[in-house]
Amino acid sequence: MNKTLVIGANGQIGKQLIGQMALAKMPVKAMVRSAEQANDLEKLGAETIVADLEAALPDEAFSDCDKVVFTAGSGGKTGADKTILVDLWGAVKAVDMAKKHNIKQFVMVSARDAGDPENGTPAIKHYNICKHFADKHLLESGVPFTILRPGLLTNEAATGLITTRRPETKEAMSITRADVAACILQSLDHSETVNQVDEIYNGDTPISDAFIKAVTNRLG
Amino acid sequence: MNKTLVIGANGQIGKQLIGQMALAKMPVKAMVRSAEQANDLEKLGAETIVADLEAALPDEAFSDCDKVVFTAGSGGKTGADKTILVDLWGAVKAVDMAKKHNIKQFVMVSARDAGDPENGTPAIKHYNICKHFADKHLLESGVPFTILRPGLLTNEAATGLITTRRPETKEAMSITRADVAACILQSLDHSETVNQVDEIYNGDTPISDAFIKAVTNRLG
Numbered sequence: 001m002n003k004t005l006v007i008g009a010n011g012q013i014g015k016q017l018i019g020q021m022a023l024a025k026m027p028v029k030a031m032v033r034s035a036e037q038a039n040d041l042e043k044l045g046a047e048t049i050v051a052d053l054e055a056a057l058p059d060e061a062f063s064d065c066d067k068v069v070f071t072a073g074s075g076g077k078t079g080a081d082k083t084i085l086v087d088l089w090g091a092v093k094a095v096d097m098a099k100k101h102n103i104k105q106f107v108m109v110s111a112r113d114a115g116d117p118e119n120g121t122p123a124i125k126h127y128n129i130c131k132h133f134a135d136k137h138l139l140e141s142g143v144p145f146t147i148l149r150p151g152l153l154t155n156e157a158a159t160g161l162i163t164t165r166r167p168e169t170k171e172a173m174s175i176t177r178a179d180v181a182a183c184i185l186q187s188l189d190h191s192e193t194v195n196q197v198d199e200i201y202n203g204d205t206p207i208s209d210a211f212i213k214a215v216t217n218r219l220g
Numbered sequence: 221m222n223k224t225l226v227i228g229a230n231g232q233i234g235k236q237l238i239g240q241m242a243l244a245k246m247p248v249k250a251m252v253r254s255a256e257q258a259n260d261l262e263k264l265g266a267e268t269i270v271a272d273l274e275a276a277l278p279d280e281a282f283s284d285c286d287k288v289v290f291t292a293g294s295g296g297k298t299g300a301d302k303t304i305l306v307d308l309w310g311a312v313k314a315v316d317m318a319k320k321h322n323i324k325q326f327v328m329v330s331a332r333d334a335g336d337p338e339n340g341t342p343a344i345k346h347y348n349i350c351k352h353f354a355d356k357h358l359l360e361s362g363v364p365f366t367i368l369r370p371g372l373l374t375n376e377a378a379t380g381l382i383t384t385r386r387p388e389t390k391e392a393m394s395i396t397r398a399d400v401a402a403c404i405l406q407s408l409d410h411s412e413t414v415n416q417v418d419e420i421y422n423g424d425t426p427i428s429d430a431f432i433k434a435v436t437n438r439l440g
Contacts (some may be wrong), residue, residue: 028231080304083301084300084350085349089337089349117309124375126301184342
């Protein structure tokens, strides 16, 4: 046990997370769509399972894990039908399986405006609506959750510094994928992040302190 | 009062519903997107209000109504992003406004497989998922509901005969739009349909009896 299932392990955040977890010697099972993808992740030391998020999820993906990370996404290149099938319905199916298998923490990689799609970026409103209902399903599931809502994702190098407070300017509402991966790892490793919902942006607080501050905010 | 707001009044089902309500002398307010659409429906005797389901819904659409019909849909010609924005999010916003305005019955025109998208027609799974979450939002809202889940919609003439039991063959799982409109009218006119969820197909029971049978089924 104490193994974490990572759904979307071959994605841009997923790959970095697998790498960071391997370095930290955290047991991980990477769920990917194909044997080729599995091969790459196994080189990083991950156990892998091949499964299609658009089909029924196999029990054996969850049965020997106690945590789940959902960082899958259909991406911006496919149609919105895939956003519905993967980002929303895939997440809902993963939460249902997490409940069935008594998972102790489900870390959802969400989006900045998933809480309030009406006031988010108009061009991706349909995406934020899908993320909204995925988050809502998790929040109402009874499965212990950590919901991370990153701003605009960038490919810059990790900074190790974030903030959970929404910056004043749109320009500042970004975060590197490497730092998102580090926030996931921090969440998995610190039980005080359970039942938190946090926006995350690059900022000036070390990741190890940022969520403690969020807890203080939550309690007071 | 006793006025019904019809959202999606210019749609293929909506127009027939407005015509049937006008004949039955039921007070109706037709919500449409443009003044041109309003003009046509006013000829049928309907009061109209011009509003965009993708924007914020105006209070004055709901404030003097006690019932709401949601029969809007983005249709099959636009992208799935519009399915999310109209069929899902538009419905959610309408339900929220119905709650705010203490609406006494919300008739949702849903879809056959909205209850179980996983086992519906694969080609429109993304559509059924959107309808699923729209229905779920209504079911959990506290607003008195009638959810109608028609099979494949056809443009044949009204038959006046339906069934609420799922037929054994896919071919039989259809219903004319005219009969769907008549089912909506029947629902508005008969309070025993409140808090029912029914699939509807053309069948051999007069519409006036079909929902009573459903109530009997529900009660035991």
